[in-house]
Amino acid sequence: MKIAVINGTPVRGVTYHMKELFLSHMGSGNEIIEFYPKDFPQFCMGCKNCFLRGEEKCPHISEVDPIWQAMLDADLLVFAYPVYALRAPASIKSVLDHLCVHWTVHRPDPIMFQKKAVIITNSVGAPNGSAQKDVRTSMAWMGVSKIYTCGAPMMGDIFLDKMSQKHLDMLAKKAKACADRVSAAGPVRRKSLKVRLIFAFCKWQHSMVLKGEESPSLDNAHYIRHGWIRARSQA
Structure with a gap:
């Protein structure tokens, strides 16, 4: 299995420990590629080049593209990060x-x-759900149907080297349970209901927008090329 890991912090603390436990329970022989904040792009500038001219025109493409290509090549995407201010x-x-x-x-x-x-x-x-939602939302809108979460709200023991055995055991149990769920799920054979609904709405939206365009936008050209909507000459 190919696994792409996006680490939200360079600190090798509790989050890193949980991620390593999870990966260890996914079995041996996996091909793993990892990215850390040093590999990430600067904040988006809002230039809209990606939408209007193509994603290759992004001023941060040299940092973005390796991450995106690794995600496309992977069977499993892993996001590991601490919760900051509930997000x-x-x-x-x-x-x-x-x-x-x-x-x-x-x-x-x-x-x-x-x-x-x-x-x-x-x-x-603090609860982990709101911080996980940021990635859940993005993944769902990219078309990912199976999304699993593993969160640990720690009380008191926040430094790995000082953590009680009870909490270490709790982290190990959570990581193994998550890995077991992912391993048992098997390959994705069909879109989830949520992804199907999003996709259906987007196809309808693009077909409506296309009617008012003299020539297809990059988005609509993409949809036409994949056969998701029909060009006006075909309609």
């Missing part, structure tokens, strides 16, 4: 913002419909 850290957001051009509403890659994703987080006492 995903800015490092993760900087990656997600640059990948918005690949959302279903713009130019999705059909291979993403076959992906599985895992979100691993930990927080200091």
Whole structure:
């Protein structure tokens, strides 16, 4: 199995430990590629080059493209990051913002419909759901149907080297349970209901927008090329 890991922090603390436990339970022989904040692009500038001129025109393409290509090549996507102020850290957001051009509403890659994703987080006492939602939303809009989460709200023990055995055992149990769920799920053979509904809406939206265009936008040309909507001459 090919696994692409997006690490939201360079710190080898609780989140890193959970991620390593999860990967160890996914079995041996996996091909793993990892990215850290040093590999991430700067914050999105809002230039809209990706939407209007093509994603290759992004001023940060040299950092974005290796991450995106690794995601396309992987069977499993893993996002591992701590919870900051109840949300995903800015490092993760900087990656997600640059990948918005690949959302279903713009130019999705059909291979993403076959992906599985895992979100691993930990927080200091706070719930993990809102921070996981940032990635869940982005993955769903890219067409990922199977998304698994593994969160650990820690109370007191926030430094790995000082953590009690009870909490270490809890982290190990959570990581193994998540790995077992992912391993048991098998390949993605069909889109989830949520992804099907999003995709259906986007196809309708693009077909409506196309009626008012003299020539197809990059988004609509992408949809036409994949046979998801029909060009006006074919309608």
